[in-house]
Amino acid sequence: MAQFTLPQNSKVTEGQAHNATSATTKNARTFRVYRYDPDTKENPRMDSFTIDLDKCGPMVLDALIHIKNDIDTGLTFRRSCREGICGSCAMNIDGTNTLACLKPIDEVKGDVAIRPLPHMPVMKDLVPDITHIVAQYASIEPWMKTESQAPARERLQSAQDADHLNGTDGKGPSACILCFCCSTSCPSYWWNGDRFLGPAILLQAWRWISDTRDEATGERLDALEDPFRLYRCHTIMNCTRTCPKGLNPAQAIAEIKKLMVARQ
Amino acid sequence: MSADPRPLSPHLQIWKWSLTMALSIFHRAANIAVAAGVVVLTWWLAAAATGPAAYDQFIMVLSSPFGKLILFGFLAAVYLHLFTGLRHFLMDMGYLLTIKTADQFGAAILLATAFFTVFTWFFLTGGM
Numbered sequence: 001m002a003q004f005t006l007p008q009n010s011k012v013t014e015g016q017a018h019n020a021t022s023a024t025t026k027n028a029r030t031f032r033v034y035r036y037d038p039d040t041k042e043n044p045r046m047d048s049f050t051i052d053l054d055k056c057g058p059m060v061l062d063a064l065i066h067i068k069n070d071i072d073t074g075l076t077f078r079r080s081c082r083e084g085i086c087g088s089c090a091m092n093i094d095g096t097n098t099l100a101c102l103k104p105i106d107e108v109k110g111d112v113a114i115r116p117l118p119h120m121p122v123m124k125d126l127v128p129d130i131t132h133i134v135a136q137y138a139s140i141e142p143w144m145k146t147e148s149q150a151p152a153r154e155r156l157q158s159a160q161d162a163d164h165l166n167g168t169d170g171k172g173p174s175a176c177i178l179c180f181c182c183s184t185s186c187p188s189y190w191w192n193g194d195r196f197l198g199p200a201i202l203l204q205a206w207r208w209i210s211d212t213r214d215e216a217t218g219e220r221l222d223a224l225e226d227p228f229r230l231y232r233c234h235t236i237m238n239c240t241r242t243c244p245k246g247l248n249p250a251q252a253i254a255e256i257k258k259l260m261v262a263r264q
Numbered sequence: 265m266s267a268d269p270r271p272l273s274p275h276l277q278i279w280k281w282s283l284t285m286a287l288s289i290f291h292r293a294a295n296i297a298v299a300a301g302v303v304v305l306t307w308w309l310a311a312a313a314t315g316p317a318a319y320d321q322f323i324m325v326l327s328s329p330f331g332k333l334i335l336f337g338f339l340a341a342v343y344l345h346l347f348t349g350l351r352h353f354l355m356d357m358g359y360l361l362t363i364k365t366a367d368q369f370g371a372a373i374l375l376a377t378a379f380f381t382v383f384t385w386f387f388l389t390g391g392m
Contacts, residue, residue, distance in 0.1 A: 010271035024358070036271055092273075095280030118275035128273060190275050235355040237284040237366055251361040254289050258358055 003070045015045030018051065020228040021073050027053040031063055033075065033124065035161065046113075047072075053105065060112065061089050061100035064126075077126040080157060087179030091126050093119055097181035107216040117184035119193070133180055136197050140205045140213035140223070145178065145216035161212040169214065171247050173207035177199065182239035182249050188232045195228035197251035199239035206252035221259060230256060282369045287348055294345035301338035340381040347373035366390075 006202040015035055020026045026049055036044040047164040049067050056066035068075045082101045094108045101102040120128035124140055128172060146155070157207075165174040183189050183198035197205070204248040205224060208214050230253070239249040279285075311322035326333050333388075351360065351373060360366050 004276055006274060006277065007272055009269075010273075012274060034273070038270070065277060092278065095278055113278070116273040118273055118279065120273050121270035121274050123270065126366075129270065187276070187288075234288050234365075235284070235352065235361070235362075236288045237363065238279075238282070240361075241282055241284070241363055249360065251358075254355065254358050254361055257356060 006200050009043060011043055011237060013045045015047035018049045018176075020067075021050050022052075023072060025054075025079075029053050029063075030111045030208050032111050032113045033064075033067070033126070035125050036124075037074075040123055048078065048111070051217075054134070057104070058104050059101055060103045060105055060108075060114065063112070064089075064100060064114070065218055075126075075131055087177035088246075089181035089206060090181045090184075090228075091116055091189045092116065092184075093262070097185045097242045099179060099181070102244050117180060119190040120174045120184060124189040128184075132193070133183060133198070133200070136176070136201045137204060138198070138221070141216075142208060142209070143206050144211065144214050145219070146213070147215050151235050155213045157211075157213055164210040164212070165207060171245070173203050173210070173252055176203055176207070176247055177243055177245060179244065181202070181244055185238040185242040187236055187238070188234055192228060192232050196232035197224075197229045199233070199253065202233070202256060203247065203249040203252045206256055209256065217259075218263075220254070222264065224256060224258060230260075233257075266350065280365075284366050287370050287373075290344060291348035291352070294341040294348065297337060297341035298345050301334075301341060304338065313346070320348060336381070336385060340386055343380045343384075344373075344377045347377055 012034065029049050030050045031048050032048045032207070035047050049071055051063060051066060051071070053063075055070075056062040059082075061082060064075065064077055065079070068077075070254065077091070079101065080086040080088045082089075083245060084102040085100050087099065090097060091100055091102060092113075093103050094113055097117060100114070114126065114129045116122050116126045116152075120130070123129050132154075166172045167175065179201060180200050182203070183193075183200040186199055188196055189198035203226075205220060209217050209220050212222075231249070233253045235250060235254070237250050240247075243249065308322055311318040322334075324338075326335060351369060352362050355366075360369050
């Protein structure tokens with residue numbers, strides 16, 4: 001059942017304000033960052049950090065790294081590649097999920113609000129617990145399944161068939177980096193995430209269904225034929241709107257639904 | 265919910281709304297409004313079957329400003345639900361699934377709802 005408000009232990013309070021600017025600062029900006037410390041029993045809070053943008057790079061991730069390096073070393077967030085391919089720094093910035101490393105600070109007007117991916121259990125600060133969603137990913141068996149005799153070399157695919165995966169514009173389902181921006185943007189996933197697979201996992205399901213080398217399409221569709229796993233998608237389209245890679249999970253889910261009808 | 269020691273991150277409270285997200289919830293709200301409006305129509309039929317006194321009472325309530333507001337809202341909900349239903353039908357067929365087309369069609373059905381509601385209202389009431 002949908003719960004529209006936050007539980008008592010999750011209500012966000014006002015935190016500390018840090019000012020790292022000086023009289024010579026020309027380019028000040030305030031970042032409001034969600035903080036939660038599991039070692040205390042305190043509720044999460046929003047700390048604000050006013051920093052000099054001339055001391056860091058242009059992206060939101062650069063600002064977070066600057067804050068961690070120079071103001072509050074306790075600030076905790078995931079990051080790795082800083083170029084939008086690892087998916088680690090997925091977070092909610094300015095009310096929308098995206099990758100901090102791909103989000104220019106000057107795209108945000110006013111204070112920059114940074115929170116963890118929505119409707120997830122928070123381990124610390126901007127780090128959500130993704131155990132459940134990764135288990136859901138495992139549940140669709142994201143590997144190639146075949147029954148035919150294995151060829152002497154790799155299983156080949158025509159360029160046209162590969163386009164189903166890569167997309168002619170490079171934005172096909174195999175370009176997904178599993179950052180989970182989309183799933184955590186989806187109100188259906190917020191309310192029914194225990195049973196609805198959500199856009200990221202369904203996009204991956206589609207990636208294997210549409211792979212011409214995979215021979216388990218029927219089995220995969222059987223596994224999705226369920227009121228919750230697939231059919232909680234109500235084309236709200238937050239997934240497609242929020243995807244930092246410009247992919248279209250909503251379209252992929254619609255394609256799965258169409259196949260379900262076509263095979264009846 | 266069990267007493268999960270981990271806090272739940274903010275969701276609906278902080279999300280930046282979009283047209284497609286609003287239309288999804290409008291579709292449901294209009295559905296509820298249409299169902300409620302059907303109760304009013306049932307009252308109309310029941311009043312007509314009961315007799316002149318009951319029918320006059322029904323007409324009196326529905327011709328008050330509040331009654332007119334209810335009828336106008338019902339009319340708007342019928343049109344909105346018709347168009348958002350059509351939108352869902354097209355999306356299930358695989359159309360309107362890019363942000364651009366979804367936003368354009370969404371704006372179009374909001375304009376269509378406003379136009380048809382006002383047009384029908386004036387057609388039926390002569391501008392009352």
